[in-house]
Amino acid sequence: MKGCGLCWTEAELALLDGDPALVPDEVVWQFAWEVEDHFEPDEYGPAWRRLAHRVVGLLTEDPDSRLTMGLTWAGFSHWPEAERTALYAQVTDIVLRAASDEERHKDLGELIEAAAQLDQSMVPWLRLVDTLPDEVVEHLAEEWSDCDKASSTFGTWLRWTDPTPQDEVLEWLSTR
Numbered sequence: 001m002k003g004c005g006l007c008w009t010e011a012e013l014a015l016l017d018g019d020p021a022l023v024p025d026e027v028v029w030q031f032a033w034e035v036e037d038h039f040e041p042d043e044y045g046p047a048w049r050r051l052a053h054r055v056v057g058l059l060t061e062d063p064d065s066r067l068t069m070g071l072t073w074a075g076f077s078h079w080p081e082a083e084r085t086a087l088y089a090q091v092t093d094i095v096l097r098a099a100s101d102e103e104r105h106k107d108l109g110e111l112i113e114a115a116a117q118l119d120q121s122m123v124p125w126l127r128l129v130d131t132l133p134d135e136v137v138e139h140l141a142e143e144w145s146d147c148d149k150a151s152s153t154f155g156t157w158l159r160w161t162d163p164t165p166q167d168e169v170l171e172w173l174s175t176r
């Protein structure tokens with residue numbers, strides 16, 4: 001695939017075109033948070049679809065909402081149904097596994113932000129949070145309690161508006 005010459009070497013672009021299993025983690029990372037117009041629009045979506053399960057692997061190991069921020073530009077809402085469903089299932093599984101492991105509760109907020117990039121909405125994931133054990137819900141409510149303050153890191157990479165991710169979380173907090 002083609003990519004901007006400032007960010008990408010020919011060797012890295014060749015890797016992105018090849019077997020997804022052989023792309024080094026750091027190249028997958030770089031791909032996931034590259035600015036979208038540094039790739040050709042008609043190549044970016046197919047590349048994301050090839051690498052989706054690799055991004056999921058990174059998300060498991062290193063929760064970061066930047067990993068999924070390219071999904072909108074990758075045309076996720078127009079992907080084949082089976083691929084959309086598969087990615088939803090994988091990301092949901094990551095969230096649920098973190099929720100069931102107390103040592104990983106600190107990752108949950110970031111994971112849910114990453115997940116919300118699939119919908120460009122926090123709402124479906126707040127519904128999922130409502131099904132989790134009380135202590136998990138309490139943990140997230142505490143973490144998000146200052147989400148609308150400048151000091152909060154919540155939603156840094158979430159770009160939707162009207163309502164904003166902060167509005168969605170504040171609405172959820174107000175109805176608890």
Ligand SMILES: [Zn+2]
Nearest residue numbers: 004006007038
């Ligand atoms: Zn670039």
